[in-house]
Amino acid sequence: MRLTxxxxxxxxxQDIEDGAYVNLGIGQPEMVARFQPPGRQAIFHTENGxxxxxxxxxxxxxxxxxxxAGKKAVTLKPGTAFFHHADSFAMVRGGHLDxxxxxxxxxxxxxxxxxxxxxxxGVPAVGGAMDLVHGAKRVAVMMDHVTKDGKPKLLSRxxxxxxxxxxxxxxxxxxxxxxxxxxxxxxxxxVPGLSFDELQAMTGAPLHTDGPVADLIAPEL
Amino acid sequence: MDKTxxxxxxxxxxxxxxxxxxxxxxxxSGAPIELIHALIDRFLATGHPKxxxxxxxxxxxxxxxxxxxIEQGLVAKLICSFPRSxxxxxxxxxxxxxxxxxxxxxxxxxxxxxxxxxxxxPAFYTPTSYGTLLAEGKPVEExxxxxxxxxxxxxxxxxxxxxxxxxxxxxxxxxxxARNFGPLMCMAAARAIVQVSELVQPGAxxxxxxxxxxxxxxxxxxxxxxxxxxxxxxxxxxxxxxPA
Numbered sequence: 001m002r003l004t005x006x007x008x009x010x011x012x013x014q015d016i017e018d019g020a021y022v023n024l025g026i027g028q029p030e031m032v033a034r035f036q037p038p039g040r041q042a043i044f045h046t047e048n049g050x051x052x053x054x055x056x057x058x059x060x061x062x063x064x065x066x067x068x069a070g071k072k073a074v075t076l077k078p079g080t081a082f083f084h085h086a087d088s089f090a091m092v093r094g095g096h097l098d099x100x101x102x103x104x105x106x107x108x109x110x111x112x113x114x115x116x117x118x119x120x121x122g123v124p125a126v127g128g129a130m131d132l133v134h135g136a137k138r139v140a141v142m143m144d145h146v147t148k149d150g151k152p153k154l155l156s157r158x159x160x161x162x163x164x165x166x167x168x169x170x171x172x173x174x175x176x177x178x179x180x181x182x183x184x185x186x187x188x189x190x191v192p193g194l195s196f197d198e199l200q201a202m203t204g205a206p207l208h209t210d211g212p213v214a215d216l217i218a219p220e221l
Numbered sequence: 222m223d224k225t226x227x228x229x230x231x232x233x234x235x236x237x238x239x240x241x242x243x244x245x246x247x248x249x250s251g252a253p254i255e256l257i258h259a260l261i262d263r264f265l266a267t268g269h270p271k272x273x274x275x276x277x278x279x280x281x282x283x284x285x286x287x288x289x290x291i292e293q294g295l296v297a298k299l300i301c302s303f304p305r306s307x308x309x310x311x312x313x314x315x316x317x318x319x320x321x322x323x324x325x326x327x328x329x330x331x332x333x334x335x336x337x338x339x340x341x342x343p344a345f346y347t348p349t350s351y352g353t354l355l356a357e358g359k360p361v362e363e364x365x366x367x368x369x370x371x372x373x374x375x376x377x378x379x380x381x382x383x384x385x386x387x388x389x390x391x392x393x394x395x396x397x398x399a400r401n402f403g404p405l406m407c408m409a410a411a412r413a414i415v416q417v418s419e420l421v422q423p424g425a426x427x428x429x430x431x432x433x434x435x436x437x438x439x440x441x442x443x444x445x446x447x448x449x450x451x452x453x454x455x456x457x458x459x460x461x462x463x464p465a
Contacts, residue, residue: 047328048247049398064249064451065399071248071306071451082397084404084432085247085278086336089329093347117354123313124325126355127303131329134348165352 001191002174007218008142010035012101012172015140016042023047023092023132025102025115026070029142032101035221043079045097047128049088050074051081069128092128092135100136102129104143104168106158109205111168111180113141114160126163133164145173145202152204154178154185175199177216184208189216224391224435225420226442229259232414236260236379239297241274243335243406244287245382248279248306249450251399253383253416254286256442258460260381261293265461272297276335276377278328278402280304280312283454289461291315300375302328308454327355332405334375339408339437344373380410383447384433387417388424391438392431400432407437416444 003011009031016022016032018040024030033044033055043052046068053068054075062073083091091097106114113133116126133139146152154171171178176199177189187207190199192215200207226232233256236242246252264270275296280303281288288311290296299321304312315321326334327349337345346369350356360371382403385396393415395403407413420443 046398048250049401062451063397064449065251065397067248067250067398071250082395082400084400085328085332085402086405089332092329093349123304123309123316124323125303125305126325126327128328130327130353130355131349134351162353 001193002145003191003216003218004221006031006221008172008174010218010221011177011216012140012142013037016040016099019043020098021045021096023097023100023136025100025129026127027103029101029103030068030070032142045091046074047088047092047132049083049085051083052077052079089128089131092131095135095137097136099138099140100132101140101142102132104141104153105160106153106155107141107143107168107171108155108158109180109185110157110183111166112158113139113163113168114158115163117161119160129163133167138169139167140170140172141168142172145175152202155204175202175216178207186210187213189214191216223389224438224441225389226414226440229255229416229442229444230263232256232416232440232442233260233263233381235412236270236273238270239272240270240378241276243276243377243380243402243410245380245401245403245406246277247398247401249282249286251383251395251401251403252286252450253381254448254450254453255444256381256383256414256416257286257290261289261295261460264293264295271295274298274300276300276375278302278331279306280309282306282450283308283457284311284459285453286450288312289459291321296321298322298324300324300326300331302326302331325355330372331375332402334372335402335405335409338374338376339405342374344371346371375409377406377410378412380406380413382406382413382415384415384417386419386421386426387415387438387441388421388426388435389441390423391415391435391441392423392426393417393433393438394426394430395432404433407433412439413437414440414442416442416447418445418447419443
């Protein structure tokens with residue numbers, strides 16, 4: 001029993017407050033916008049220069065001057081604002097964003113994040129990730145708990161090139177919700193039916209607890 | 222004073238071998254496709270300009286625009302943040318073959334370096350990249366208990382930018398997210414050449430709506446109904462066109 005990427009996005013969305021300014025990383029985190037709880041309205045920032053954009057248009061109705069950081073078409077909403085790149089990253093680095101939710105290859109118990117390079121092979125690409133991890137008030141990661149071949153992605157120290165040092169405070173994984181506090185992983189929620197020891201065996205650093213561990217249950221989506 | 226240029230060939234005529242050229246756009250939005258293709262056409266006709274250093278957020282997509290500029294062999298070095306795309310074959314092959322050098326810069330740092338270049342600020346400190354490979358060799362300084370990396374300004378000989386409306390004095394507006402790097406690159410280049418979808422007389426743009434004031438712009442050329450890179454790629458376009 002594990003959460004799908006859609007369910008992880010749903011879980012991450014439950015922690016976003018009404019009125020929060022939020023940046024969602026390219027790929028799976030983009031789905032978080034679809035699951036805002038009723039009565040809450042976050043304002044989404046995309047680093048290419050839009051604040052308060054809407055969902056994807058119908059196929060055929062795309063305007064290619066109106067795209068998000070993933071280069072996918074989005075739409076206008078009442079209250080949308082455009083700005084140039086220096087203003088966009090002033091919003092990021094200047095501490096004006098409330099939340100950034102990013103994907104990751106690895107997260108370490110000291111909060112280090114690796115999400116831009118898998119090593120010297122291939123073409124390196126960084127985009128805005130290194131800026132986002134130092135700007136948002138809260139930097140969370142949404143990712144599978146283990147790699148495709150079953151290796152832990154939550155580690156004592158990252159093995160891949162870092163995106164940022166000591167920047168992540170919460171991980172929404174396919175198996176658990178884990179906070180990073182004082183250089184430790186603190187388990188907050190885990191999927192039902194999975195024992196603490198089983199989860200620990202799939203985690204590359206000690207899991208601590210601080211009070212009860214809740215069941216991580218997401219609706220069928 | 223009239224900054225209007227008669228045609229695209231004239232607009233790109235001053236770019237010489239070895240120059241640095243900022244090219245606006247984020248992915249396809251704001252990419253000045255017609256200016257880039259005019260530069261390629263000049264190169265194919267005359268062998269110049271070559272060995273360009275190009276500054277853009279990305280590395281092109283498909284076989285038009287920036288990708289075509291690389292594919293046709295005008296580019297020696299690329300300074301960018303994200304040289305990946307849905308169809309990145311041109312840059313990827315050139316990079317792996319060693320024919321194009323890459324300087325990878327975090328996106329916000331790239332924007333701020335360009336802004337600093339245009340604003341006369343030779344260096345600044347940013348938290349971005351601290352403790353990472355991209356900070357290696359750069360001075361680090363502690364301010365109020367946090368560590369910051371020193372980054373230097375970025376300037377260029379030319380900027381090629383796409384705007385929406387422009388007047389003959391070079392005052393510009395942009396269209397939606399196509400604004401992205403345009404206002405910064407106009408500031409940071411010795412000569413900013415802008416293609417506008419609509420060229421108007423001074424006074425036709427509300428002064429309150431001007432995004433780039435004309436002082437940052439040296440030349441304006443009208444390109445009505447400009448091509449969108451995304452649409453060209455969906456049609457599998459190439460520049461120059463390849464026989465079917």
